[in-house]
Amino acid sequence: QVQLVQSGAEVKKPGTSVKVSCEASGYIFTNYYVHWVRQAPGQGLEWMAMINPSGGSTTYAQHMQGRVTVTRDTSTSTVYMELRSLRSEDTAVYYCVREREAVIVAPNSGVDYWGQGTLVTVSS
Amino acid sequence: QSALTQPPSVSGAPGQRVTISCTGSSSNFGAGWNVHWYQQFPGTAPKLLIFLDSNRPSGVPDRFSGSKSGTSASLAITGLQAEDEADYYCQSFDFSLGGYAFGTGTKVTVL
Numbered sequence: 001q002v003q004l005v006q007s008g009a010e011v012k013k014p015g016t017s018v019k020v021s022c023e024a025s026g027y028i029f030t031n032y033y034v035h036w037v038r039q040a041p042g043q044g045l046e047w048m049a050m051i052n053p054s055g056g057s058t059t060y061a062q063h064m065q066g067r068v069t070v071t072r073d074t075s076t077s078t079v080y081m082e083l084r085s086l087r088s089e090d091t092a093v094y095y096c097v098r099e100r101e102a103v104i105v106a107p108n109s110g111v112d113y114w115g116q117g118t119l120v121t122v123s124s
Numbered sequence: 125q126s127a128l129t130q131p132p133s134v135s136g137a138p139g140q141r142v143t144i145s146c147t148g149s150s151s152n153f154g155a156g157w158n159v160h161w162y163q164q165f166p167g168t169a170p171k172l173l174i175f176l177d178s179n180r181p182s183g184v185p186d187r188f189s190g191s192k193s194g195t196s197a198s199l200a201i202t203g204l205q206a207e208d209e210a211d212y213y214c215q216s217f218d219f220s221l222g223g224y225a226f227g228t229g230t231k232v233t234v235l
Contacts, residue, residue: 035224037226044126044213044226044227044228044229045162045164045170045213045215045226045229046226047215047223047224047225047226049223050223050224059222059223060223061221061222061223062221062222062223095169100172100175107217108157108158108160108216108217108224109158109160109175109176110158110160110172110175110176110215111160111172111215112172112175112181114169114170114171115169116169117169
């Protein structure tokens with residue numbers, strides 16, 4: 001079965017960086033886009049970025065560009081999200097999610113599998 | 125400001141029909157991009173409820189239905205049940221943002 005397993009909760013100080021991992025299993029890793037979505041406490045969902053695990057190409061939300069980097073390791077079927085220059089507003093649960101249809105199909109098919117979420121707390 | 129706007133809350137009595145609107149623009153729905161809907165319970169990850177405007181994944185009850193027309197989309201819940209009390213989000217692609225976008229979210233309350 002498809003699983004996305006994320007790394008554990010993090011507590012970071014403002015100005016530092018965090019790197020969250022997402023290990024995929026149960027499907028062909030390079031065939032499906034993986035996205036990062038975050039949710040601040042009591043707030044809505046916010047799309048951050050996506051990666052094509054096959055070639056490694058990425059797309060970032062405009063307001064996140066310059067602060068976030070998404071990479072992948074095909075040997076371990078793992079996607080990483082690094083967020084830099086952390087501020088208190090970055091406190092959120094971060095989810096990795098998988099696109100429903102394979103990369104070969106047009107994007108925006110919906111996302112069907114979600115990781116368990118990683119709470120990142122930014123506090124001095 | 126979000127590219128997709130939803131009402132903050134909707135409510136209905138058990139058995140009633142409620143609809144949740146998702147207002148977009150010419151850079152998402154109006155450009156032909158599909159809408160998807162997610163259901164989220166407190167403390168849990170969202171779940172895909174409707175994909176490609178009106179399709180239900182296996183296991184989603186048929187009382188949930190979706191539609192899209194022009195620059196707007198909607199999710200309807202017929203025969204509202206207590207277990208439907210949750211947050212609902214629409215999602216699409218927005219070319220002016222250069223990526224995906226989620227709606228502002230709607231809390232459904234069963235009276």
